Amino acid sequence: MLVVMKHNASSDEIRQVVDMIQEMGYDARPIPGRQRTSVGLIGNDGQVEPALFQALPGVLEVIPVSHSYKQVSREWKEENTVVTLANGTKIGGTDVVLMAGPCAVESEEQIISIAQDLAGIGATVLRGGAFKPRTSPYSFQGLGVRGLELLAKAREETGMAIVTEALDVETADHVAEFADILQVGARNMQNYPLLRKVGRIGKPILLKRGLSATIEELLLAAEYVIAEGNPHVILCERGVRSFDTQTRNLLDLTAIPVVKSLSHLPIIADPSHGTGVRAKVTPMARAAVAAGADGLMVEVHPDPNRALSDGAQSLYPDQFRGLVDQIRLIAKAINRELAPSVLT
Numbered sequence: 021m022l023v024v025m026k027h028n029a030s031s032d033e034i035r036q037v038v039d040m041i042q043e044m045g046y047d048a049r050p051i052p053g054r055q056r057t058s059v060g061l062i063g064n065d066g067q068v069e070p071a072l073f074q075a076l077p078g079v080l081e082v083i084p085v086s087h088s089y090k091q092v093s094r095e096w097k098e099e100n101t102v103v104t105l106a107n108g109t110k111i112g113g114t115d116v117v118l119m120a121g122p123c124a125v126e127s128e129e130q131i132i133s134i135a136q137d138l139a140g141i142g143a144t145v146l147r148g149g150a151f152k153p154r155t156s157p158y159s160f161q162g163l164g165v166r167g168l169e170l171l172a173k174a175r176e177e178t179g180m181a182i183v184t185e186a187l188d189v190e191t192a193d194h195v196a197e198f199a200d201i202l203q204v205g206a207r208n209m210q211n212y213p214l215l216r217k218v219g220r221i222g223k224p225i226l227l228k229r230g231l232s233a234t235i236e237e238l239l240l241a242a243e244y245v246i247a248e249g250n251p252h253v254i255l256c257e258r259g260v261r262s263f264d265t266q267t268r269n270l271l272d273l274t275a276i277p278v279v280k281s282l283s284h285l286p287i288i289a290d291p292s293h294g295t296g297v298r299a300k301v302t303p304m305a306r307a308a309v310a311a312g313a314d315g316l317m318v319e320v321h322p323d324p325n326r327a328l329s330d331g332a333q334s335l336y337p338d339q340f341r342g343l344v345d346q347i348r349l350i351a352k353a354i355n356r357e358l359a360p361s362v363l364t
């Protein structure tokens with residue numbers, strides 16, 4: 021339940037609401053907003069009578085939050101959450117953020133050269149898996165810790181922030197020492213111990229939609245992270261399983277405006293895993309930005325034909341340059357702009 025205070029409510033009136041919630045045995049969480057403060061009641065077991073709060077001085081309205089997610093919801097927090105990275109990149113505001121890089125870190129030469137290209141083209145976040153969740157146990161599993169060290173080197177040389185996947189609870193702390201954003205991949209979206217773990221780590225989290233997860237399940241997964249005290253969650257639509265084999269997944273662009281209405285969290289799109297087909301990445305990237313995505317995550321490889329994973333969906337650097345030129349125009353048409361380059 022959310023108790024929304026009038027914009028001119030005094031601090032005494034807010035405290036009275038907080039005290040009453042606590043006396044009833046629940047947790048009270050005041051949420052200051054630009055216009056007004058709200059007070060969230062956590063742990064409502066259905067016993068709380070909204071009218072009790074409605075009658076208190078300074079209360080504007082009482083909103084029963086009926087979803088099973090609370091803190092991720094727009095009712096809970098009206099303003100968009102903006103996640104700020106260590107290099108100053110802001111995700112969830114007016115900027116459209118470009119995250120790009122190879123599926124996996126493969127060698128020093130590969131990651132440094134692609135990072136330099138991408139920074140020059142305007143990406144501000146470098147992606148690259150060091151620990152890879154592969155469908156087959158015999159496929160390339162990533163360089164592990166060496167991959168993390170190479171990502172850190174690429175960050176040093178370019179100023180880009182690093183996003184990389186934490187595969188399990190055991191290695192999450194180690195990955196967090198290197199990453200600016202910890203990625204929780206599609207296969208782990210409902211790994212609840214991992215979600216709690218990254219919630220306690222506190223660094224920005226990129227949470228990818230599960231292969232057949234509903235939007236509500238995605239939001240509930242984010243709720244796990246926030247409930248542990250980490251509000252810096254970025255959602256990612258990366259396609260869901262469908263019946264058509266023309267593309268690897270079905271990029272659900274409707275999820276973008278739906279999430280925007282239900283939640284204050286930023287949402288980006290991954291047209292690479294979303295389509296699995298190089299030629300389809302740019303059109304779907306354009307559509308995702310037009311639909312309101314706060315950013316894109318795109319796989320780009322210096323030599324896709326020799327990539328150790330996901331070469332077929334990886335763009336050549338020049339193709340990424342073309343994509344960015346188009347995205348810049350689309351962003352402008354909807355009163356947004358690309359996040360400022362790390363080189364300027």
Ligand code: PEP
Nearest residue numbers: 149205206207228258293
């Ligand atoms: C990835 O981004 O490297 C990845 C494995 O994606 P997903 O979890 O969406 O399959």
Ligand code: MN
Nearest residue numbers: 123319329330
């Ligand atoms: Mn990949």
